Each structure stands twice: as C-alpha cells, then as structure tokens.
Amino acid sequence: ARTLFDAQGRYLPKDVLAVAIGPTLLHSDGPLILYCGGGISAAANALALTLLGRQDLALYDGSLQEWAADARLPMTTGAAPA
Known part of the structure; x- marks a missing residue:
C-alpha cells in the first residue's frame, strides 16, 4: 500500500x-x-481501487490477524502438496 x-x-x-x-x-x-x-493496507488498496472505478470489492477488515486467532477456521500456508 505504501507504493x-x-x-x-x-x-x-x-x-x-x-x-x-x-x-x-x-x-x-x-x-x-x-x-x-491487520486491515490497514487492505483499506488503502480498497480506496485506491475505488478511486480508479472498481466497485465490486469488499474489505475483510479483521484480516489475517482475526482469522488466524480462530483455530476452527481453515488456513493453508506454503505451497500445496503435489
């Protein structure tokens, strides 16, 4: 987002x-x-996309920090097994 x-x-x-x-x-x-x-960079990106005319977007403001805190939610890291 800083760029x-x-x-x-x-x-x-x-x-x-x-x-x-x-x-x-x-x-x-x-x-x-x-x-x-944490949601901050995604919000900056969402506003930039909106400024450029993209309207079909959503922001998960809880982001990875919130998602990872709930062990019941699926998460995959790294490459998928072959």
Missing part, C-alpha cells in the same frame, strides 16, 4: 496509481475481497 502514495502522503495521480495497482486487480472477473495482516 500508492506520493511524498506528501497523497494518492498518486490516477494514471500512475493504475500502473501501481496493476491490471489483475483492476480488471479481474467477479468481486474482489481484500485483506492483509
């Missing part, structure tokens, strides 16, 4: 912001669910 801001802490111009976000997040099919370790 989305200029030296004054403002979002980059839209054309530069679109490059920083990348085409996959801007134009993927279906809704986009964003999360990170």
Whole structure:
C-alpha cells in the first residue's frame, strides 16, 4: 500500500496509481475481497481501487490477524502438496 502514495502522503495521480495497482486487480472477473495482516493496507488498496472505478470489492477488515486467532477456521500456508 505504501507504493500508492506520493511524498506528501497523497494518492498518486490516477494514471500512475493504475500502473501501481496493476491490471489483475483492476480488471479481474467477479468481486474482489481484500485483506492483509491487520486491515490497514487492505483499506488503502480498497480506496485506491475505488478511486480508479472498481466497485465490486469488499474489505475483510479483521484480516489475517482475526482469522488466524480462530483455530476452527481453515488456513493453508506454503505451497500445496503435489
């Protein structure tokens, strides 16, 4: 998320912001669910995507910190077994 801001802490111009976000997040099919370790970076990314016109997104604000605290929830780390 830090790469989305200029030296004054403002979002980059839209054309530069679109490059920083990348085409996959801007134009993927279906809704986009964003999360990170604690929710802050994901929120910055969600706002950037909204500024660029993406509307079909959701933010899991509890993020990985909340999810990992509940041992009943599934979690996979590393590469899937072959």
